[in-house]
Amino acid sequence: MTTDRTPLAEAAAEARALVRRHAADLGDPVAFLGAQFDAGLAWVHFPEGRGGRGWSRSAQAEVDRVLSEAGAPDGYARNPIGHGMAAATILAWGDDAQRDRYLRPLWTGEEIWCQLFSEPGAGSDLAAVRTRAVRDGDTWVVDGHKIWTSMAHHARFAILLARTDPEQPKHQGLTYFVCDMRAAGVEVRPLRQITGEAEFNEVFLTGVRVPDTARLGAVGDGWRVARTTLGNERVAIGARPEPREGGMAGLTARLWRERPERRSHGLHRRLLHGWVRAEAARLAGERLRQLMELGAPGPEGSAGKLAFAVVNQELSGLAVDILGEDGLRFGDYTMTRPTELAFFGKDPTWDYLRSRANSIEGGTSEVLKNVIGEQVLGLPREPAVDRGIPWKDIPR
Numbered sequence: 560m561t562t563d564r565t566p567l568a569e570a571a572a573e574a575r576a577l578v579r580r581h582a583a584d585l586g587d588p589v590a591f592l593g594a595q596f597d598a599g600l601a602w603v604h605f606p607e608g609r610g611g612r613g614w615s616r617s618a619q620a621e622v623d624r625v626l627s628e629a630g631a632p633d634g635y636a637r638n639p640i641g642h643g644m645a646a647a648t649i650l651a652w653g654d655d656a657q658r659d660r661y662l663r664p665l666w667t668g669e670e671i672w673c674q675l676f677s678e679p680g681a682g683s684d685l686a687a688v689r690t691r692a693v694r695d696g697d698t699w700v701v702d703g704h705k706i707w708t709s710m711a712h713h714a715r716f717a718i719l720l721a722r723t724d725p726e727q728p729k730h731q732g733l734t735y736f737v738c739d740m741r742a743a744g745v746e747v748r749p750l751r752q753i754t755g756e757a758e759f760n761e762v763f764l765t766g767v768r769v770p771d772t773a774r775l776g777a778v779g780d781g782w783r784v785a786r787t788t789l790g791n792e793r794v795a796i797g798a799r800p801e802p803r804e805g806g807m808a809g810l811t812a813r814l815w816r817e818r819p820e821r822r823s824h825g826l827h828r829r830l831l832h833g834w835v836r837a838e839a840a841r842l843a844g845e846r847l848r849q850l851m852e853l854g855a856p857g858p859e860g861s862a863g864k865l866a867f868a869v870v871n872q873e874l875s876g877l878a879v880d881i882l883g884e885d886g887l888r889f890g891d892y893t894m895t896r897p898t899e900l901a902f903f904g905k906d907p908t909w910d911y912l913r914s915r916a917n918s919i920e921g922g923t924s925e926v927l928k929n930v931i932g933e934q935v936l937g938l939p940r941e942p943a944v945d946r947g948i949p950w951k952d953i954p955r
């Protein structure tokens with residue numbers, strides 16, 4: 560690395576050099592993303608050899624800007640759980656063999672990841688998971704029922720939270736694994752959403768054998784490992800640089816310009832109000848990314864995710880109101896199983912319907928308010944009647 564350039568200029572120069580060297584691969588996501596990983600420009604704050612260079616996170620935005628302007632592929636939409644959650648967890652808790660095995664094909668999208676956390680009785684109260692993993696020599700035998708598993712239908716691997724010691728209090732008897740979704744005993748069934756699509760699934764695990772080499776972190780330490788995943792999930796949802804033209808308010812503002820006959824003082828006031836809130840959320844996201852320079856995402860990530868949900872629901876609702884009757888027509892309700900995860904961008908009515916999930920996925924808005932109250936504002940903790948009691952003795 561030369562020293563006569565600022566780190567951001569260095570990052571931009573390296574990204575331009577990557578584009579020059581791999582111009583022929585721009586239309587081939589696996590080839591280009593592989594080259595990006597090998598150049599250390601995938602996650603620039605990761606160590607060398609792991610898709611990064613040990614640079615500060617702020618250089619990533621510069622790399623992404625140059626690559627996006629050059630029309631380079633973006634692997635996030637095809638593998639959001641891999642990119643947004645699994646990679647940081649593997650880096651933080653995996654051993655070298657696991658990092659070598661998983662990170663590169665995750666980045667290139669050759670291997671898609673999903674998240675086997677939520678269960679019918681364990682969503683907000685995630686530490687209540689009942690899926691059992693029982694040790695059998697060098698493997699673990701896993702039985703359980705997971706739900707709301709986005710992208711499980713085309714995932715190769717899953718991050719899995721399972722109970723390994725029911726004698727321990729609920730947060731202590733958990734262990735974190737990587738589960739091969741092609742293993743015998745994994746059954747994926749689609750769950751249809753309000754949009755008609757089945758983006759998520761329920762997953763039944765019956766006698767699934769997971770090698771101990773696929774364990775992330777120590778036995779019984781799964782809750783700490785899961786917290787790394789959850790912190791990154793909230794940032795991945797709430798503080799991604801805004802990909803839409805005009806930001807979160809962009810589409811709604813365009814509809815406002817295109818439909819002068821629908822304008823009213825009330826709708827105008829809502830548009831300006833929404834735009835101000837979208838700007839505040841964007842700037843808060845920017846600040847959060849800067850804070851993350853100092854370390855792993857903290858409870859502030861919950862505020863970013865909460866703000867994203869509120870503003871996106873507000874603005875997508877306003878878009879439907881601007882469209883009037885047209886906003887109530889939803890052309891195609893055929894069940895599809897998408898291979899990319901999108902929060903918006905298909906049509907305004909789809910955006911409105913999909914945005915209902917924003918206040919549930921990655922932690923509900925109510926739960927995030929609890930996190931902010933307790934961990935940011937220092938308010939008293941919610942009472943917990945099951946603290947310190949062995950999990951097996953907690954009434955269910």
Ligand SMILES: Cc1cc2nc3c(=O)[nH]c(=O)nc-3n(C[C@H](O)[C@H](O)[C@H](O)COP(=O)(O)OP(=O)(O)OC[C@H]3O[C@@H](n4cnc5c(N)ncnc54)[C@H](O)[C@@H]3O)c2cc1C
Binds near residue numbers: 681682
């Ligand atoms: C689109 C989508 C994709 C998802 N993808 C995945 C995935 O890939 N993998 C995965 O593991 N999970 C996934 N989830 C699940 C998601 O994490 C859970 O739905 C969420 O954590 C809420 O859990 P729950 O559905 O069990 O609701 P519950 O926890 O039963 O909550 C029900 C209601 O009670 C409220 N509530 C619960 N506890 C409290 C409290 N302490 N204080 C105040 N209010 C409370 C909640 O806010 C909510 O309104 C996805 C969900 C959605 C909508």
